[in-house]
Amino acid sequence: MTLSVADVLAEDGLISQRLSGYESRQEQLDMADAVASAIKSEQHLVVEAGTGVGKSFAYLVPSILASAQRKNKEGRCRIVISTHTISLQEQLIQRDLPFLNAILPLEFSAVLVKGRGNYISLRRLKNAYVKSTSLFETEEMSQLQKIHHWANETDDGSRSDLGFSPLATVWDEVRSDHGNCLGKRCPTHNDCFYYKARRRVWNANILVVNHALFFSDLALRRDGASVLPDYDVAIFDEAHNLEDVAASHMGLAISNGQFSYLFGKLYNDRTQKGVLLQHNLIECQQLVSRLRFLVDDLFDRIDVWRNESGASNGRVRKPLDIENLVSTEASELALMIRSYASNLKSEEQRIDLTSAADRLDGLAISLRSWLKQHDEEAVYWVEITSGRNRSVKLLSSPIQVGETLRDELFSQVKSVILTSATLSVGKQDFSFYRERIGLHKSEELKLGSPFNYREQVKLTLVDGMPDPGENPSQYEQMAAERIRKALEHLEGGAFVLFTSYRMLRSCSQKLNRWFTQQNRRLLCQGDGIQRTKLLELFREDGQAVLFGTETFWQGVDVPGDALKMVIITKLPFSVPDHPLLEARVERIRQNGGNPFIEYQVPEAAIKLRQGFGRLIRSTSDTGEVIILDPRIRTRAYGRVFLESLPECEMVISPKQSD
Numbered sequence: 001m002t003l004s005v006a007d008v009l010a011e012d013g014l015i016s017q018r019l020s021g022y023e024s025r026q027e028q029l030d031m032a033d034a035v036a037s038a039i040k041s042e043q044h045l046v047v048e049a050g051t052g053v054g055k056s057f058a059y060l061v062p063s064i065l066a067s068a069q070r071k072n073k074e075g076r077c078r079i080v081i082s083t084h085t086i087s088l089q090e091q092l093i094q095r096d097l098p099f100l101n102a103i104l105p106l107e108f109s110a111v112l113v114k115g116r117g118n119y120i121s122l123r124r125l126k127n128a129y130v131k132s133t134s135l136f137e138t139e140e141m142s143q144l145q146k147i148h149h150w151a152n153e154t155d156d157g158s159r160s161d162l163g164f165s166p167l168a169t170v171w172d173e174v175r176s177d178h179g180n181c182l183g184k185r186c187p188t189h190n191d192c193f194y195y196k197a198r199r200r201v202w203n204a205n206i207l208v209v210n211h212a213l214f215f216s217d218l219a220l221r222r223d224g225a226s227v228l229p230d231y232d233v234a235i236f237d238e239a240h241n242l243e244d245v246a247a248s249h250m251g252l253a254i255s256n257g258q259f260s261y262l263f264g265k266l267y268n269d270r271t272q273k274g275v276l277l278q279h280n281l282i283e284c285q286q287l288v289s290r291l292r293f294l295v296d297d298l299f300d301r302i303d304v305w306r307n308e309s310g311a312s313n314g315r316v317r318k319p320l321d322i323e324n325l326v327s328t329e330a331s332e333l334a335l336m337i338r339s340y341a342s343n344l345k346s347e348e349q350r351i352d353l354t355s356a357a358d359r360l361d362g363l364a365i366s367l368r369s370w371l372k373q374h375d376e377e378a379v380y381w382v383e384i385t386s387g388r389n390r391s392v393k394l395l396s397s398p399i400q401v402g403e404t405l406r407d408e409l410f411s412q413v414k415s416v417i418l419t420s421a422t423l424s425v426g427k428q429d430f431s432f433y434r435e436r437i438g439l440h441k442s443e444e445l446k447l448g449s450p451f452n453y454r455e456q457v458k459l460t461l462v463d464g465m466p467d468p469g470e471n472p473s474q475y476e477q478m479a480a481e482r483i484r485k486a487l488e489h490l491e492g493g494a495f496v497l498f499t500s501y502r503m504l505r506s507c508s509q510k511l512n513r514w515f516t517q518q519n520r521r522l523l524c525q526g527d528g529i530q531r532t533k534l535l536e537l538f539r540e541d542g543q544a545v546l547f548g549t550e551t552f553w554q555g556v557d558v559p560g561d562a563l564k565m566v567i568i569t570k571l572p573f574s575v576p577d578h579p580l581l582e583a584r585v586e587r588i589r590q591n592g593g594n595p596f597i598e599y600q601v602p603e604a605a606i607k608l609r610q611g612f613g614r615l616i617r618s619t620s621d622t623g624e625v626i627i628l629d630p631r632i633r634t635r636a637y638g639r640v641f642l643e644s645l646p647e648c649e650m651v652i653s654p655k656q657s658d
Contacts, residue, residue: 036062050449067205084238110206157193251397402438492564
């Protein structure tokens with residue numbers, strides 16, 4: 001049976017026959033047609049669709065139809081759908097795909113793909129249970145008992161089904177691991193949860209992943225390995241995050257904690273536990289003890305260099321002149337372990353030790369690469385985390401991911417579809433976005449929202465505010481007063497979005513007493529409450545005010561009267577004090593461009609649209625967005641910000657009287 005997207009999504013389509021009160025949306029049909037056309041013609045597509053369009057059905061329906069009706073050399077058309085947030089992933093797997101499976105007269109299968117380390121290894125669990133007294137202490141032993149009991153009951157075998165969050169030391173000892181797998185030779189292969197999941201993945205039409213897993217797979221493909229099977233189409237929802245996620249998975253991240261953790265698994269002289277003790281490898285144990293000292297010394301010297309000679313943001317502009325005995329001796333230890341393991345009769349013991357040796361080699365190579373700065377197109381920096389266990393992290397990231405994505409994604413996959421509510425800037429096309437991700441040629445579609453923003457939203461620009469760049473302390477004082485004034489007569493809840501924790505805390509301190517007097521709940525990000533819990537408390541209260549930073553500008557959905565106002569304290573410019581942003585700005589300047597106009601303004605305009613979009617989440621929502629930053633009216637670039645927002649009623653709030 002040949003179906004079109006209209007047969008499913010139109011006014012008299014299959015969905016309307018199942019759902020009473022269903023209203024077909026022209027924007028959704030237009031997007032679905034464009035996705036279907038891009039898949040059929042093997043082209044790339046960038047599509048911006050405003051809130052309320054119903055993007056998920058607009059790409060799921062043509063994907064399902066294509067996967068069921070088209071064939072590749074394997075006899076199927078396989079499509080990967082990647083999201084940034086867990087909530088959207090859950091929506092697709094738990095709600096949207098099962099519904100479409102129930103109403104469509106087609107056979108298709110869809111699976112959620114998880115990384116291998118999410119699954120329990122029955123063989124490794126058994127071995128850990130047998131060796132537990134030499135591996136674990138009391139709390140770890142208790143958790144291992146719980147996991148052992150759970151493993152006999154679970155159908156899924158993945159960590160999300162476990163019911164509690166295990167210690168890393170315990171889960172690392174029992175999880176499925178590529179370097180510690182016997183494959184078909186494993187006595188538990190037929191019951192293996194990972195291989196059962198893998199068979200479902202390899203036989204499925206639709207694979208749902210997150211951006212992090214997708215780009216981990218893309219990085220592995222450079223070395224001839226992969227997590228995902230080959231696919232014909234890749235669809236990215238929440239695609240505005242693509243550049244940053246890709247950059248974070250294509251660089252290096254090495255910390256002193258990674259070495260300490262691995263050494264603890266090999267040999268802990270304090271607790272007399274570790275895998276080397278089981279084989280009485282005394283020389284290796286001594287080398288582990290020496291390496292602990294060498295790692296502490298090396299990372300301490302890097303920390304001292306950062307404090308005395310490094311930039312305030314931790315950026316390292318040239319290879320550090322620091323002797324690296326850690327990589328040399330870690331590789332020696334790996335060679336010793338591997339040599340001993342090769343003579344063992346037990347394949348399970350052999351692979352356990354070889355896997356540990358491979359991890360040592362991996363850390364040694366990464367550390368050497370970071371210190372020598374082998375990738376000239378990357379930026380390198382150091383991050384220090386204070387606390388009981390001081391952490392020193394060595395990080396790198398490619399300055400530009402566009403070239404890599406062009407060569408390894410857009411040139412390799414027949415059709416890549418990128419969608420979000422915020423991809424374009426001002427009245428421009430998608431050139432800024434496409435340039436950042438290396439997409440030279442694609443079809444483009446820009447769709448509005450079915451919401452009536454002119455009727456549903458009032459946009460208030462505040463008059464009389466000082467420039468935040470010229471007089472920050474005065475600006476913060478007046479911003480706090482304006483926030484108080486805006487909230488005085490508000491019926492319902494409000495988000496107040498900040499660009500820094502420092503200003504958030506400052507305004508919180510200035511207004512804390514007033515909130516108490518008003519008997520109104522103030523929720524602040526950074527007060528030790530998890531983001532999901534903050535949102536839950538906010539929704540339940542109905543009159544609360546939430547002060548939030550970065551993560552509350554996007555991916556947050558609060559329909560109804562619980563959110564009636566969004567106050568944006570500053571235009572969300574990324575201050576280029578982060579090494580990666582600093583390097584991107586420098587690269588644009590080196591190429592003769594203007595980084596502020598070409599990068600910082602467009603990036604901030606997209607983020608402002610994300611913040612604005614928190615307010616209206618349904619056709620019945622109404623409310624007010626207040627922008628306190630005067631630069632949106634006083635600076636020439638402010639026009640770009642205003643043109644990026646949906647058309648709505650706009651008013652100028654008068655100067656506040658003394």
